[in-house]
Amino acid sequence: MPELPEVEIMCRNLARWSLGRPLCQVDVVDSAVDSGGVEEWARKARGRTVGRVWRRGKYAVVELADAEHSLVLHFRMTGKLVAADPERRSSVRIILRLAPEAGRPDCLVFDDARRLGNAWALATAELQDWFETSRKLGPEPWPVHRPAAFWASQLGSIRSPIKVALMRQDRVAGLGNIAASEILWRAGVSPTRQACSLSLEQWDRLAAAVPAFITDTIEREGGDEIAYVNSRGASSHGNPSPFSVYRCDGQPCPRCRAPIERFKQSGRSTFWCAACQEG
Numbered sequence: 001m002p003e004l005p006e007v008e009i010m011c012r013n014l015a016r017w018s019l020g021r022p023l024c025q026v027d028v029v030d031s032a033v034d035s036g037g038v039e040e041w042a043r044k045a046r047g048r049t050v051g052r053v054w055r056r057g058k059y060a061v062v063e064l065a066d067a068e069h070s071l072v073l074h075f076r077m078t079g080k081l082v083a084a085d086p087e088r089r090s091s092v093r094i095i096l097r098l099a100p101e102a103g104r105p106d107c108l109v110f111d112d113a114r115r116l117g118n119a120w121a122l123a124t125a126e127l128q129d130w131f132e133t134s135r136k137l138g139p140e141p142w143p144v145h146r147p148a149a150f151w152a153s154q155l156g157s158i159r160s161p162i163k164v165a166l167m168r169q170d171r172v173a174g175l176g177n178i179a180a181s182e183i184l185w186r187a188g189v190s191p192t193r194q195a196c197s198l199s200l201e202q203w204d205r206l207a208a209a210v211p212a213f214i215t216d217t218i219e220r221e222g223g224d225e226i227a228y229v230n231s232r233g234a235s236s237h238g239n240p241s242p243f244s245v246y247r248c249d250g251q252p253c254p255r256c257r258a259p260i261e262r263f264k265q266s267g268r269s270t271f272w273c274a275a276c277q278e279g
């Protein structure tokens with residue numbers, strides 16, 4: 001499932017493939033992906049140049065030069081943006097066809113096996129407001145540095161376990177189930193600890209763990225196509241899991257060698273080391 005680092009990688013790829021190039025055609029192959037305005041946007045996009053690609057939380061935004069509206073993509077469980085021949089993909093939802101150019105791919109595909117992803121075309125000037133009010137996204141945890149005081153103020157009043165609090169998109173945008181387990185392992189904080197009970201030192205370790213997890217994940221997973229650990233059960237590198245604790249239950253903790261454990265919190269699997277993540 002794509003979380004902040006994976007969406008960041010896809011945005012960087014999309015920018016590398018498409019910036020400055022005119023779109024010659026946009027095909028909305030699966031009209032169910034259109035949560036508002038995309039088919040009309042697709043008609044108007046023809047001939048316009050890709051001007052900017054950016055991320056907000058787990059959403060990707062494609063801005064066109066001289067166009068009022070932008071394309072917003074939400075990947076949900078299995079959505080991904082790839083440079084590919086659409087004939088060779090089985091779950092194509094949108095195709096962005098670019099004017100041919102040597103050295104860059106001509107076809108970009110929004111591929112989505114479970115078809116849970118969404119797309120919108122929205123006024124670019126109103127996007128930040130839409131993310132905050134309609135999607136209820138809190139501030140970004142990265143790349144701007146967020147100190148311990150930020151985390152304490154965003155999450156410190158929540159009366160639920162810190163693992164659950166980290167996934168609250170209205171408090172901090174972009175962190176999902178994988179990130180929450182991995183960040184808490186890095187910070188040495190128990191996922192069961194109540195968010196409102198963390199010490200300043202624990203917030204400090206959390207503040208350091210977040211950017212470390214995000215930048216390491218981008219570096220490790222960066223490439224033309226991301227293999228989601230959830231959809232295939234293995235990373236693109238052939239390991240059972242590319243993470244330190246996520247889906248590593250029964251394996252030794254990379255830090256202390258005690259076995260990684262798994263349990264459910266709010267219906268989602270949490271992975272942790274009971275020996276070195278303090279309660």
Ligand SMILES: [Zn+2]
Nearest residue numbers: 253256273276
């Ligand atoms: Zn451990």
